[in-house]
Amino acid sequence: MTFARPDTFRQVGQIVATTVLPALVCARKLPLRISCIGIASDDAGEDAASFDRLIPLGERRSPEDAMCFASSRVARGDIRIGPDRVPHFQPRILLIQDHEGGLVLAGDIRAGIILWQQPxxxxxxxxxxxxxxxxxxxxxxxxxxxxxxxxxxxxxxxxxxxxxxxxxxxxxxxxxxxxxxx
CATH class of the missing domain: 1.10.287 (Helix Hairpins)
Structure with a gap:
């Protein structure tokens, strides 16, 4: 009598190589950093005196949490430069990066929502x-x-x-x- 191996059976080595090791590599790159790139200026216009500015927003332990955190901050309009001399900031791009600076996800900010870009x-x-x-x-x-x-x-x-x-x-x-x- 022979035993037929079911199609859903995977060898331990295959599980380790395709599931466990990639998860460990990703875990080593945590926490994820969320930041926003936008246009800063002294007035509300987009003139030549404006400049690009990167604002760190926070860190999260998973891509899902980082996405939710970023989306809620953008929806509330809760992206501020801080207590420095540039009063106006127009958010343009949201970035989620790993601890080593690798891009995890990014999106275009429009009308209070993030249009996440397909990788x-x-x-x-x-x-x-x-x-x-x-x-x-x-x-x-x-x-x-x-x-x-x-x-x-x-x-x-x-x-x-x-x-x-x-x-x-x-x-x-x-x-x-x-x-x-x-």
Whole structure:
């Protein structure tokens, strides 16, 4: 009598290689840092005197918690520069990065919500995104109009928001498929 192995059976080595080890690698990169990139200025306009500013918002222990935390802060409009001399800040991009600086997830902030960017699915797609973003940055470098420069750089940054660290790509793809991620 022979025993037929069921299709759902996985060997211990396969479980360790596909589930346990990736989880341990990700755990080593915790906590996740949440920050916001935006335009800071002395007045409410987007003139040449404005500049890009990175504001740290906090840390969380999981990508899900980081997403929820970021979404609630943006929805409440609770992103402030702090007690320094620049009174106006317009949030543009939300970043979630691991402890080593690898991008976990990023999104475009519009009308009080975060439009999370789908991560690239392969290294080839990442190279295409880098090439397109470089082209946009080159166009910005050649432009003399400050408003056009800011728009081109912002478009490049949104493209680069898809360049999720390879370790986090699957997790980020799963998170952006969730209904509350939209």
């Amino acid at each position: 690239v699915t392969s290294d080839a797609e990442a190279r295409q995104v880098v090439a397109e973003a470089s082209k946009l940055r080159g166009m910005a470098f050649r432009s003399v109009d400050p408003a056009a420069v800011r728009k081109l750089r912002f478009r490049a940054a949104i493209l680069e928001a898809r360049l999720v660290d390879p370790i986090w790509r699957e997790t980020a793809a799963d998170l952006t498929r969730l209904p509350q991620a939209a």
